[in-house]
Amino acid sequence: MPLSIQQLPDVYRQMLVIRKFEEAIRTMFAQGKIRGSFHPCIGQEASAVGGCWPLRKDDVISCTYRGHGQALAKGLHPRFAMAEMLGKATGCCKGKGGSMHFSDPDVGLLVANAIVAGGIPHAAGAALAFKMSGSDQVAAAFFGEGAINQGVFHETLNLAVIWKLPVIFICENNLYSEMTPSHETTSVSEAWLRAAAYGMEAVRIDANDVELMYNTMETAVAKARAGDEPTFIEAMTYRLYGHMMGDPEIYRTKEEVAEAREREPIHRLGLRLKSLGLSDEDLARLDAEADEIIVDAVQFAENSPAPTPDEAFTDVFA
């Protein structure tokens, strides 16, 4: 069922929760409160929400180190995500995974991956398991366009087609593979064409239109659930910040980024909501609700204890 008008305020709020989550981390990172690296998905919230919301709770996803949006949209609670960012014992991974490895199998989030393309076969493997066990669950793999040059991407597409797996591949194309424009290092840089070459239905859409992203994903999910067929969605988007914290972004102009801000998904959905009759106050209320959720998450995280050193030696084996 396509996204209804009634659902749009919730979508707007969810995108704001993701945006504010990432902004809070940027702030704390600059304050030295966060270890390791952080790869903001700011600007890509629509492909996360539009990609995850059509899925059931028991459908599973794999995602990347830029996957906080998918993790939250799939159902990981912001408290446990934020606590994981701060390395606390209450974090979703007890402080062992960090930013790049969020996990919550109860809501269908496998383990986010720090190896580009590393998680793509996992989603296909989950789909294989669903098919083998006779379940109608489906799986989705989220990855960036940098992944389409990794060998395991190609291997997985082939396997998904020959084994008719109920898996959806979502390639978030934000035009830059780390610090290099993707088209400079990619022959056939339209990712959907590569997928089509494997015999899979493939489309390319403006994923910053969250309704379009949702409806496209919905169709793909229904197809997978009904007929064990994979679909490839190339979700065109743009990241408003660098590849990771500390990226000087010398590879693109400030004008390009400013122009992208005009087309970013939350702004666009806001205009859409106003055209549907919502007032500035309505939007401000949704913004405040999102704010509250993140303020609560930050407080929870900051008040949580650090893990004890002996915890480093558990959870290796089942």
Next chain:
Amino acid sequence: MPTITYSQALNDALREEMRADPRVFVMGEDIGAYGGVFRVTKDLLAEFGPQRVIDTPISEAGFVGLAVGAAMMGMRPVVELMFMDFALVAADQILNQAAKMRYMSGGKVSVPMVIRAQQGGGRGNGAQHSQSFEAWFAHTPGLKVVAPSTPYDAKGLLKSAIRDGNPIMFIEHKLLYNTKGEVPESDYHIPLGKADVKRVGRDITLVSYSRSLLHTLEAAETLSQRGIEAEVIDLRTIEPLDMHTILESIRGTARLLVIHEAHSNCGVGAEIIARVYEQAPNALVTPARRLGAKHVPIPVAEPLENAVLPQPADIVRLVEEMM
């Protein structure tokens, strides 16, 4: 008790585990219709069907990765790599993915999968088809590493590995498949992490595994004729390592030699000796030694390969030096 081959013992283990648990399935190149290039999966397709006996394309990274995903959903894949050398093609999925998923998730997921592959030289298969990688895998937290030397151990250990619930590298040897041994028809398991004293002796402890274990037993017979009684310990599991059995043995013999076909450099022998000096620094009357392949890629011509890989005569000579 029936006498069967090592490959038949593995075949029986797979069949029994697939009958017992519908979550167990096998995948690999040529394992279904062809029955596997080493016959380990023969007749499984006829009994269990193509859903559970899956022929893959030549895509090690892809199908090992799919197995990781299926395992995280509770299935129990047993993946065959045709040659252990090909594990490097799937190295990210084995070492960065399978081994680490549980830990990175703080225990939220597990990866109950077995990767079976044969290692080793001795047939002139060349440098990319003759390697031994147990040290690479043992070096990586999150993997268990098993290497049976006999049909009896192979069946019991494979059954345990499939039930273990963790990522396990199950190491066979191309020159062990046709070896024969007694294997009970009853349902039995051999626990992981327990070495086996294959020969009792008082003069020196010889630790080995996989095909080298057979060479070690052969050398022990030769040594016995020369008045040296060697105690031969078959590790059976490389990781976790059964140091207890080794330390017990050297308490009696006070001499230790570790033999493996893998290259000496940074090998399992080096690890065992380091642990002996950490845990029982005064146990030995002569420095512990290790014997492994020389530090060159494995060549094809017979005199070359024999010069690189440890032979029974090398074991005998080294023991006599140590006595």
